[in-house]
Amino acid sequence: MQRGIEKEGLRMQPDGYSAKTFHPAKLGSKLTHPYITTDYSENLLELITKPMPSIKQALDMLRDLHVLVHRSLENDELIWPLSMPCMTSDTDSDIPLADYGSSNIGKLKTLYRSGLGVRYGRKMQTIAGLHYNLSIGDDLFGAWQHAEGAKDLTAFKNDKYLALIRNFKRLTPLVLYLLGASPAVCGTFVSGRQHNLIPLGTTCSYHQPNGTSLRMGKLGYTNSVQEDLDIRYNHLDEYIKGLRAAIGTPYADFEAIGVDDAHGVPIQINNHILQIENEYYSPIRPKQTATASETPTQALQARGIAYVEFRAIDLDPYSDIGITSVTACFLEILALYCLFTDSPYLMSEEEKRLNQNIDIIVNHGRQAGIAIDTDFGKENLHDWIIHHLTQMQTIADAFDAHHGSNQYRTALTMMQGKAINPDFTLSAQIIADSHRVGGTWALGKLLAQKHQTELLSHALSRVDEAEFDELARTSLIEQAQLEATDTIGFDDYLKAYR
Template sequence: MNPSLHFTLPTWFNSALVAGMKRGIEKEGLRMQSNGHASKAFHPAKLGSKLTHPYITTDYSENLLELITTPKATIKDALDMLRELHVLVHRSLEYGELMWPLSMPCMLSADDSDIPLADYGTSNIGRLKTLYRSGLGVRYGRKMQTIAGLHYNLSVGDDLFNKWAKAEVCTDLQDFKNKKYLGLIRNFKRLTPLVLYLLGASPSVCGCFLTGRTHDLVPLDNAKHTYYQPNSTSLRMGKLGYTNSVQKELDIRYNDLDEYIKGLRRAIGTPFADFTDIGVDDKDGNPVQINDHILQIENEFYSPIRPKQVTQSGETPTHALQSRGIAYVEFRAIDLDPYSDIGITTATACFLEILALYCLLSESPDLLPDEEQYLADNVETVVNHGRKKGVRITTEQGEQELHEWIVRTLNEMQPIADAFDEYHEGNDYRSALALMQGKATNPNFTLSAQIESDSRRLGSTWKLGQFLAQKHQNELLGYAISNENAFNYANIAIQSFADQQQLEREETQDFYEYLRQYR
């Protein structure tokens, strides 16, 4: 992927080929008490069962909501559904609770035990989900698991792949798609610094998040209890955030699907001394983690992007990939946009789709450990110093000035933005690219700079978060959902309780026996 070579669209490409694109969004967000601390209340009953509800669940903690849209044909449809889910949440919040709008958490107590694990009921699958979260807690601490982000899931239509495969005289369509999706993933990893600079929105944290952790953050002047790294972009994606040093050594590669699956399975099957020392059960024989391996399950592998296939009942993610290939990619390196009531704007969504197509259609050589190492160094540089004038990163062409590299790369994406707008008969994609170009040339326009500036003005990042949380709640409670949709959502919530109860009624196997077999 050589930014000095001018990108051109392939001769077989035309704008109608973007028609088959589908996008879905998974958005996490902490429930916050009115006093600014993370909520200790149970998941609101009006929202249904978090085990079986298809759109509203919890992630790590009982208070960390996860809202999931279905795959949609347009960005507008995806954002509309995400907004409706937010409205349902705000209508069901009790005790003066709000939804915290930032990726890094609101106030936490010093004690990890104050962060309640999500409780999925008494079925074996529900208890296993809670046990997995217990394992994450004993391995990495519960605070890390309160960090929220947004996943943007994107699939490219078969029309595009068919035309491309025909141009390259390839007859096995799924194999062709697997190769091209992996190429997209490798290029996204190369461009992660660009994503963190443009979309990073976690330059500061509440001091309570740092309790008991070594760090090099400094107090933000005039801002109480707020710590930051000058010129940082996304602390969530750095060493303080959702990363883990154990996984750095895994060498999971994205050059071939079988190789990727084998790498993940190797990690799930390999014990790790530190986790063995914790023990799989506590002194009373109660399980505290699923196993003592590098990964308990596939989902524990943290990566800025993942290849995905829809799983069927009882199927693991790698089995789904192995049997049916890659169906879509999951972009994971995205902080919540705290200025948006739903955590993401149309401009960000448009930009991610331009970026995806650019990564897909650009040359993508194999990604090997040496390159992975300097890419990881690039991420750490941009996380901590991305807005600093003259900051440099390493590329295939050697060292480059970050902001110049971003400007050049964004300029190459112009024909893709044009193609999207030609098909959709609008200007959203070109506007989104222009917005990102402005941020590339002026770091003060970035979300991270805005958050730093507003935290200073208001007296802390917490005060900024509280102000935005209240503002978003007021806006969302004024939003109308059609009677038909409201009725459907109410039925889904009721049905989800019935589904959970049925699972629990039909459970015949003792959990410890179930877990022994699973292990």
């Protein structure tokens, strides 16, 4: 089993507003660096680990990347530790799009982000999260394939990974309850927007008192445009077809915006439901490593599913790297539980029910007596979670037997404690601590300062120092080469792409 982590984090000024400075030059090129880049905006860092054979190695590399970033920060900047952003401007133009240079591919990446901004607003794009990528070994799949008498390993893996994905979607409420860490937002985030949040005491923050993960709700990544898409996870061809249909279908509201502004400057790649495949938001994705010339679905079609990307994970603000080993262990237990549990095809009616469940948990997940809609009718959320966690025990035992450890059983026990007592959840801790210190902004800044102090005391090995210095240097060379070798202008490049 291999795992990798992608972790986003917003650079912030000492006054609590998001930073307006450029990506630190000493980190290298955000276009070509394999591990340190930006997500939507110039100030939204994205740190990416290699696929690693152990959780410890993945977390160690993620910590090293954080150390490099904190060393590079100037003007007393910090990394905001929460998923929902720190204070942001009411003016979209004050949220700078990530700039990837003058190459055609770099300009296209920036244009895609411009399109997200004109479609959904730039504030929404400053939300940060964590993706946990997991690849299950061919030794397991090979033995399983042989036992079932399946002929083609790639097709067998595709079917099993899709079964895992369907079950993860069914269990997303469990993930949001146990790991959700965005029950509150700074007032600037909801300024001028309709919402049903209430003030958090006398602070400038707003919250859902029993909320879990506003990031995963209507104030976050969820949007009405994509809710109506019919993208299925029953067969890989079906998934690819649905995603490509969304990319090829114009959408009236986006047509009204126009692909260019009044001066003929491009503001979105196209006026379709999705500009590119990555615009589709789902709590989990099937993935295959794509070459430079491939789209994600072309890679999937050519070589099948290589790993799954868990995307419904909020940043843990109490961790200096946004995730703990407990969370990582639990996600791996959950992954195998989803893989080995019976997974019927997921049809549109069930999808609607699952989305309604997510909305309930996002806003009211810690409320006493809350129920969700399952195949067996209405079930008490806490009873439902405890049932599934109990069923995961044999998987935790097997992991620990394999690794000669107790870390997976410990992780599961901690999750069971959260299921029994909502006050132990991250979302409850954040609400309590925000009340105590004067709001989410005050809490976020305290934690950001604490994390920076801890990370700057962390030493890298000479080998790692040299490797990261070389990566920064070569990434700048690679970007310059891309910019020097373009043979057509961006207008022609975009015309061909559209």
